[in-house]
Amino acid sequence: MLICSLMKxxxxxxxxxxxxxxxxxxxxxxxxxxxxxxxxxYYEEIDDLEMASGDLDMRKLQRKTVSQSxxxxxxxxxxxxxxxxxxxVEDIEKSSERIENVIGNYSAYISNSQFNNNRYNLEQSxxxxxxxxxxxxxxxxxxxxAIYINHKNTESKDVTEEYLDIETxxxxxxxxxxxxxxxxxxxxxxxxxxxxxxEAIRVIQEExxxxxxxxxxxxxxxxxxxxxxxxxxxxxxxxxxNVVKEAFGSQLIRSLKNGWELILNITLGLVTIxxxxxxxxxxxxxxxRVVRRRRKKVVVEKEISSRKEY
Numbered sequence: 477m478l479i480c481s482l483m484k485x486x487x488x489x490x491x492x493x494x495x496x497x498x499x500x501x502x503x504x505x506x507x508x509x510x511x512x513x514x515x516x517x518y519y520e521e522i523d524d525l526e527m528a529s530g531d532l533d534m535r536k537l538q539r540k541t542v543s544q545s546x547x548x549x550x551x552x553x554x555x556x557x558x559x560x561x562x563x564x565v566e567d568i569e570k571s572s573e574r575i576e577n578v579i580g581n582y583s584a585y586i587s588n589s590q591f592n593n594n595r596y597n598l599e600q601s602x603x604x605x606x607x608x609x610x611x612x613x614x615x616x617x618x619x620x621x622a623i624y625i626n627h628k629n630t631e632s633k634d635v636t637e638e639y640l641d642i643e644t645x646x647x648x649x650x651x652x653x654x655x656x657x658x659x660x661x662x663x664x665x666x667x668x669x670x671x672x673x674x675e676a677i678r679v680i681q682e683e684x685x686x687x688x689x690x691x692x693x694x695x696x697x698x699x700x701x702x703x704x705x706x707x708x709x710x711x712x713x714x715x716x717x718n719v720v721k722e723a724f725g726s727q728l729i730r731s732l733k734n735g736w737e738l739i740l741n742i743t744l745g746l747v748t749i750x751x752x753x754x755x756x757x758x759x760x761x762x763x764x765r766v767v768r769r770r771r772k773k774v775v776v777e778k779e780i781s782s783r784k785e786y
Contacts, residue, residue: 551640554694556633557611557701563622568598568709571621575602575705578617582610597710604703611701618705626708635694642691646684653680 565571579586584606592599606614619625660673746753 551636553634554636554639554698555608556635556694556697557608558631558633558704559611559615559702560627560629560704561615561619561625562627562706562708563619563625565621565707565709566623568600568707571707572600575618575621575707579604579606579614582606582614584610584614595711597708600707602703602705602707604705605700606703608699608701611703615703618703621707635698639691639694639698642687642694646687646691649680649684649687653677653684656680 576586584604586602587605588601588603590601592601604614615630619628656673656677660670660677664670664673
C-alpha cells in the first residue's frame, strides 16, 4: 500500500512537470492520468499514506482551494463613515432636548453623553450611532441647531478589502476544520492521531471565532455610522467658590454620626483586646491582694511591738 501510494504521488509530480511545459497538455490533464478518478480520491490516498507512515502532518491539510468564484465587476463597497462636529448654540439645554428628539426619528441612538462646565462655557457632547443611509440627512439636521459651526470633519474609510479577505479566510478555515473533523471521525487510528486532530480543530476554531468577531465588528461599523457631536454655549465667567460653607443642620447630623461611630469603634476596640484586659485585671487583683497582706502584716507587727513596750 505504501509503495503503491508513493508511486502514484511520483507519477502525479511527473505529470505536473509535463503540464508546465505545454499549455495544450495542461488543458487535458486530469487526476485519471495518474490512476485516480477524482481529486478527492487522490487526497484521500495521500492522507492514508501519511497515516500508514505514522507521520500525520496536520499542516499539509491546509490546502488552498483550487477554484474560486469569479468576482463581479460591481462590488458592494463596505464604508465606515464618521463625523466630528463642534457647534455653538444659544441654549444648550433646549438644543440637547431637540437633538434627542430628532435622533429618535432616524432610528439612531446615543451611545455616550457627557456634560462639562468650565466656567467659560457649557459643553454637551454626544456620540450618535445612525444607520448608514441616514448619516448625511441626520448630520444636516443636527447642524441646523448651530449659531455657527466651529469645527466639522467627516471621514469615509473603505474596509471592503479587509471585509472580503476575512470572509474568504473564514470559508477556508471552515473547510479545513471540516477536513480535520473528517479525519478525526474516519481516519484517525491511534491515540496520537486523535489528539493531534483535536488540537488542530481547537486551534482552527479559535482562529474562526476571532475572524468572526472582527467581521461582526466591521458589519456593525459599516451598517451604523458614527457622529461625534459637541455643543457649547458661552456664559459669563464666574469664579469658583474657594470655601463651601456647610449648613448647621448638616454639621449637627455629621457630628452625631461621628460620635456614634466613635462609640462603636471604642466598643469594638475593647472587644478586640479582651485578652489583654483580662490579664491586666488579674494582675491588678493580684497586686491588691499582695498590698493588703503586707499592710495587714505591718499592722500586726506594730500591735505586737506596742504590747511588748507595755
